[in-house]
Amino acid sequence: MKTYIVRRVIQMVPVLFFTSVIIFGMVHLSPMDPAIILAGGHQTSPETLAQIRAKYHLDKPIVEQYLLWVRDALHGNLGISFRLQQDVTSLILQRLPISLELVGLAMLLTVLMAFPLGILAAVYEGRVVDWIASLLAFIGVASPVYFTGILGVLLFAFHLGWLPAFGTGDGFLDRLAHLILPAAALALNMVALTSRMMRASMLETLSADYMRTALAKGVSYWGAVLKHAARNALIPVVTVTGLQVGFLLVGSVLVEYTFGIGGLGSLIVDGVQNSDYPIVQGTTLFVVVVFLVINLIVDLLYALIDPRVRYN
Amino acid sequence: MAWDRGRHAAALAEPPVPAPEPDPLPPLTAEERVREAARRRGWRTSPLYRNKAYLFALFVVAAVVLVGLFAPVLAPYPPDQPDLSSSLAPPSPEHLLGTDKQGRDILSRLIWGTRTTLLSALFVVFISEVIGVPLGLIAGYFGGWVDALIMRAWDVLLGFPALLLAFVIVAVFGRGLTNAVIALGIVYVPMISRIVRGVVLVQRELAYVEAARALGASHLRVLGHILRNSLSPILVQSTIDLGYAILDLAALSYLGLGVQPPTADWGAMLADGREYLILSPYTAVAAGLAIMIAVVAFNLLGDGLQAHFDPKRRR
Numbered sequence: 166m167k168t169y170i171v172r173r174v175i176q177m178v179p180v181l182f183f184t185s186v187i188i189f190g191m192v193h194l195s196p197m198d199p200a201i202i203l204a205g206g207h208q209t210s211p212e213t214l215a216q217i218r219a220k221y222h223l224d225k226p227i228v229e230q231y232l233l234w235v236r237d238a239l240h241g242n243l244g245i246s247f248r249l250q251q252d253v254t255s256l257i258l259q260r261l262p263i264s265l266e267l268v269g270l271a272m273l274l275t276v277l278m279a280f281p282l283g284i285l286a287a288v289y290e291g292r293v294v295d296w297i298a299s300l301l302a303f304i305g306v307a308s309p310v311y312f313t314g315i316l317g318v319l320l321f322a323f324h325l326g327w328l329p330a331f332g333t334g335d336g337f338l339d340r341l342a343h344l345i346l347p348a349a350a351l352a353l354n355m356v357a358l359t360s361r362m363m364r365a366s367m368l369e370t371l372s373a374d375y376m377r378t379a380l381a382k383g384v385s386y387w388g389a390v391l392k393h394a395a396r397n398a399l400i401p402v403v404t405v406t407g408l409q410v411g412f413l414l415v416g417s418v419l420v421e422y423t424f425g426i427g428g429l430g431s432l433i434v435d436g437v438q439n440s441d442y443p444i445v446q447g448t449t450l451f452v453v454v455v456f457l458v459i460n461l462i463v464d465l466l467y468a469l470i471d472p473r474v475r476y477n
Numbered sequence: 478m479a480w481d482r483g484r485h486a487a488a489l490a491e492p493p494v495p496a497p498e499p500d501p502l503p504p505l506t507a508e509e510r511v512r513e514a515a516r517r518r519g520w521r522t523s524p525l526y527r528n529k530a531y532l533f534a535l536f537v538v539a540a541v542v543l544v545g546l547f548a549p550v551l552a553p554y555p556p557d558q559p560d561l562s563s564s565l566a567p568p569s570p571e572h573l574l575g576t577d578k579q580g581r582d583i584l585s586r587l588i589w590g591t592r593t594t595l596l597s598a599l600f601v602v603f604i605s606e607v608i609g610v611p612l613g614l615i616a617g618y619f620g621g622w623v624d625a626l627i628m629r630a631w632d633v634l635l636g637f638p639a640l641l642l643a644f645v646i647v648a649v650f651g652r653g654l655t656n657a658v659i660a661l662g663i664v665y666v667p668m669i670s671r672i673v674r675g676v677v678l679v680q681r682e683l684a685y686v687e688a689a690r691a692l693g694a695s696h697l698r699v700l701g702h703i704l705r706n707s708l709s710p711i712l713v714q715s716t717i718d719l720g721y722a723i724l725d726l727a728a729l730s731y732l733g734l735g736v737q738p739p740t741a742d743w744g745a746m747l748a749d750g751r752e753y754l755i756l757s758p759y760t761a762v763a764a765g766l767a768i769m770i771a772v773v774a775f776n777l778l779g780d781g782l783q784a785h786f787d788p789k790r791r792r
Contacts, residue, residue, distance in 0.1 A: 183633040188645065195649045307773040309724050311731050312765035315751060319758050330755075415638040419728055423751065433641075434732055437648040445648045452641055 169468055177457055184453050185238075189231050192442045199223060199247070199442055234446075243447030248439050253447035256432060264428035266340075267420065268413045270348035275355040275406070282356070283363020283402075284395055287371060298360060305357025310416050314350035314423040321346060331425040347424045351416050359406055366398035373397070400470055407463040411456040522791045524784035531781030537774035545591040554582040556589035556741040565757040575759040577749065583763050589741040590764070594771075597658050597736075598722035602715050604662025609670035610711065614700050616670070617677025628674070631667035639664050640728060647734045654742075657735035661725050665718055672714050676707040709786040713779055720775030727768050743768050 192199075200217045201209070218224040221244075222233055237244065243253035286298035322330035329343050370376065371394050379389040418430030425431075429448065436444030505513065516522060525531045544551060553573075560580035568575045574583040616627040634642065646660035680686065680703045689699050723743075729735035730744030731751075738745060743764045750761025784790045 179629070180633055180636050184636050187633070187637075191645055191649050303773070304769075307720075307776060308769055309727065309765070309772075311728060311747065312761075312769060315747070315754065315761050315765060318754065319762070323755060323758075411638055415640050418640070418644075419731070422732055433644060437644050438652070438733060440648060440651075442648075445645060449637075449641060449645050453637055456638055457636060 166468065170465060173461055173464055177461060181454070181457065185235060185450060186231070188446055188449050188453070189234055192446060193227060193230075195440075195442075238447075238450060243450070244443035246436075246441055246444050248435075248441045249444075253443050256444070257429065257448060257451055260427060260429045260432045263426060264414070264417055264421070264430060267344055267348055267351065267417050267426065267428060268410065270341075270344050271351040271355065271413055271417075272406075272410065274348055274352040275359055278352070279356045279359035280363055280395075280399075280402075282360040284367055284390065284398075286360065286364040287367030287398075288390060290368065295364075298364070302357040302361050305353045308353060309419075310350050310354060311419045311423050313353050314347060314420055317346045317350050318424075343424075343426075347417075347420045347426060350423070351413060351420045354416070355406075355409055355413065358409070359402065362402050362405060363398060366402055367394060370394040370398045404463050404467050404470075407466070408460065411452075411459050414452060414455065517788070517791045524787075524790050525781045528781065528784070530777060531784065534774045534777035534781060537770065538778050541591060541595065541771055541774065544588055545595040548589050548592045552582075552585035552588040554585040556586045557581060557739045565753065567757070568759065574763050575757065577746075577757075577760045578753050583746075583760055586741040586746060587743070587763055587767055590743045590746060590767070593654075593736060593740060593742040594723055594726065594744070594768075597654060597726055597742075598719050600658045601661045601665060601722040601726065602718045604659065605665035605669050605718065606711070606715065608663075609666040609668075610673050610704075612666075613670035613673030614677055614704060614707075617674035618681055618696070618700055618703065624674070627670070631670055634664070634667045637664075640725060643725065643729060644734070647729065652734050652737065654730075654736045654740070657726060657729045661722060661729070664725075665722070669711070669714055669718065672710060673707060676710050677703055680706055709782075713783045713786065716775055716782055717779035720772040720779070723768060723775070724772050 199221070200214050200223055215224070222230050225233070234244070241254055243257070245251065246253055246256060249256065282298050282301070286295045289295050318330045321328045328346050330346075332343060371390070373394070375393055375397075376389055379393050380386070384392070414429075417428065418433055420426070421428045421430035422434055429452075432444060433448045433452075435441065436448060520526050525535060558581060560576070562580065563572070563576050564578055564580045566572055566576040566580070572582050572584065574587065577583055577586070612627050616624040637645075642664050643657070643660040646663065647656050650656045650659075685702065686699055689702055694702075726735055727742075727744030727747060730742055731748045733748060736742035736745040738749065746764035747761055747768070750758070750764060754761055
C-alpha cells in the first residue's frame with residue numbers, strides 16, 4: 166500500500182507541473198498587456214507603467230516570472246487581485262466556506278435521494294417505480310444546473326413563496342433555507358447519475374450467491390436487500406460519487422451565479438469577467454489542486470477496498 | 478410485494494434447464510442470403526427506426542436543424558427589433574411566447590437563437606475533431622512514445638474540470654462567441670481523441686491493415702483506411718458532443734462570457750431572462766426548455782446511432 170501511495174503521489178507531480186505551466190502561460194499569451202489593465206485601461210505615462218511592471222514582476226523574463234509565481238504559490242501566496250487590491254489567497258479562503266457548504270449539502274441531498282431511488286429501481290426492475298426512476302434520471306442528466314436553478318426559483322420562491330430566492334442569509338436555519346434550492350439544483354444531475362449507477366450495481370448484487378444464502382437461512386427479503394445487496398452495491402458507487410465532488414465544485418460556479426451567492430464560484434466568474442489575472446490564475450490553480458487531490462483520495466480508497474489495484 | 482419476493486426467491490430453485498435448440502432452419506439459398514444481408518443493413522431493421530424514442534429524437538434533431546436553417550422565413554419578427562411599448566408582454570396571438578424586456582418577440586429570438594446556438598456548437602465539435610482525430614489516429618497507430626506523449630497531454634487537459642479550462646481561455650483572450658467556441662473546442666479535444674485512439678487500437682490488429690502494409694501501402698494510406706473504418710464511432714461521439722456543446726456554450730453565454738447582446742442565442746436569452754425573472758419568466762423558461770430539449774434529443778440520437786451501427790442489435 167505504501168509504495169502505491171508513493172507512486173500515485175509521484176504521478177501527480179508532472180500533471181501538476183504542466184497544469185501550472187498552462188495556467189501561467191495562458192495568461193501571458195494574452196493580447197492585452199496586464200500593466201495597462203492594472204493602470205485602469207487608459208493612457209498612462211511610461212513611468213507609471215514601468216512602476217507597475219516592477220511591482221508585479223512583469224519586467225522580468227517569463228521563466229523567472231513563472232518560478233517566482235510557483236515559489237509564492239507554494240508559500241500560499243497567490244498574488245494580489247488587480248481589481249480588488251486584495252490578497253488572492255485570503256479572498257479564496259473567505260469565499261470557500263459557503264461553496265463547501267453548498268457542495269456538502271448537494272452531496273447530502275444526492276446520497277439521500279439517489280441511493281433509495283437506485284435500490285427501489287433495481288428491486289422493482291421493469292416495474293412502474295423503475296420506469297419513473299429512469300425517466301427522472303434521463304431528465305436530470307440533460308437539465309443544465311443554471312436552468313433547474315431558475316425553475317426552482319420560479320416555483321418555490323416566486324410562486325409558492327416557501328424559500329428565499331437569492332443571497333445567503335444569516336444564522337443556521339436561514340442559511341439552510343437559502344442554500345436548499347441551489348443545492349437541490351446542483352444535486353439533480355448527480356442524483357440522476359448516481360441512482361443509475363446504484364441501480365446497475367444493485368442488479369448485480371441482488372442475484373449474487375450470498376443473497377441466496379441469506380434468503381435460505383431465513384433473513385427477511387428487505388433485510389437481505391438492505392444488509393447484503395445494498396451494502397455490497399455501495400462500494401463502487403461511493404467511489405465514483407467521490408470523484409464527482411470536483412465536478413460539483415465547478416457546477417457550483419453556475420449555481421452561485423444564478424442565486425447570487427458570494428462563494429468561490431462567483432469569485433472565479435468575477436475574475437474572468439474583469440480579466441483579473443491573479444484571481445483567475447489563483448482560483449484555477451486552487452480548483453485543479455483540489456480536483457487532483459480528490460482523485461488521489463478516491464484512488465487510494467479504491468486501492469484500500471480492492472487490493473488488485475495496488476499491484477497493477 | 479409478494480410477487481417480487483417470489484422473483485428473487487426463485488434464485489433458490491434449481492437453475493432452469495436450457496431449452497433444447499430449435500431445429501436448424503433449412504439452409505438459405507445464395508439469393509436469400511443476399512436479401513437477408515440487405516435487410517439487415519437496411520433502415521427497417523435499424524434500432525433507430527424500430528425504437529420509437531430514437532426515432533423521436535431523430536425527428537426533434539431534424540426539426541431543430543430545419544428551424545436553424547429557415548430562421549429568416551419562420552420567425553414572425555426580426556430578432557432584434559425593440560418595441561418598448563410592449564415590454565414584457567405575456568403570450569398573445571401576436572407574440573405567441575410573449576416579449577422580452579425590450580419588447581422583442583421571444584419566439585422570433587428563440588428561432589434565430591437556434592441558428593446561433595447550433596452553428597456555434599457545430600464549430601466546437603469541428604475544432605475538437607480537426608485537432609483530436611488526427612492525433613488520436615497517430616497515437617493509436619504508432620503507439621510507443623508518440624502514444625504516451627499525446628495521451629499524457631490529454632491527461633493534463635483532463636486535469637482541469639472542463640468548464641474551468643474554458644473560463645481561463647476566455648478570461649485571457651476576451652469574452653465573445655468566437656473565443657468561447659475556440660475554448661470549448663480545445664476542451665473537447667481529449668475525449669474525441671481518446672475514443673479514436675481506442676478504435677484504432679482494435680483496427681490496427683485487423684487483417685486488412687496487415688494486408689495493406691504487405692501490399693506496400695504507406696502509413697498515411699493505411700491511416701486513411703483506418704479512419705474510414707472509424708467513422709461510425711466518431712459520428713456517434715460527435716452527435717453526443719453536439720448536445721454537450723450546446724449545454725456548455727449556453728453556460729458560458731449565461732455567465733456573460735460567450736454570445737454578447739443583442740445577438741439572439743439560447744444561453745444569452747437565459748442570462749437576459751434571469752435579470753427580470755420576477756417580472757416575467759417567459760424569456761428564461763423558453764430558452765431553458767429549448768436547451769434542455771435539444772440536449773436530450775442529441776444525446777438520445779447519439780445512443781440511437783450507436784445502436785444503428787451495431788450489427789448485433791439488428792434483427
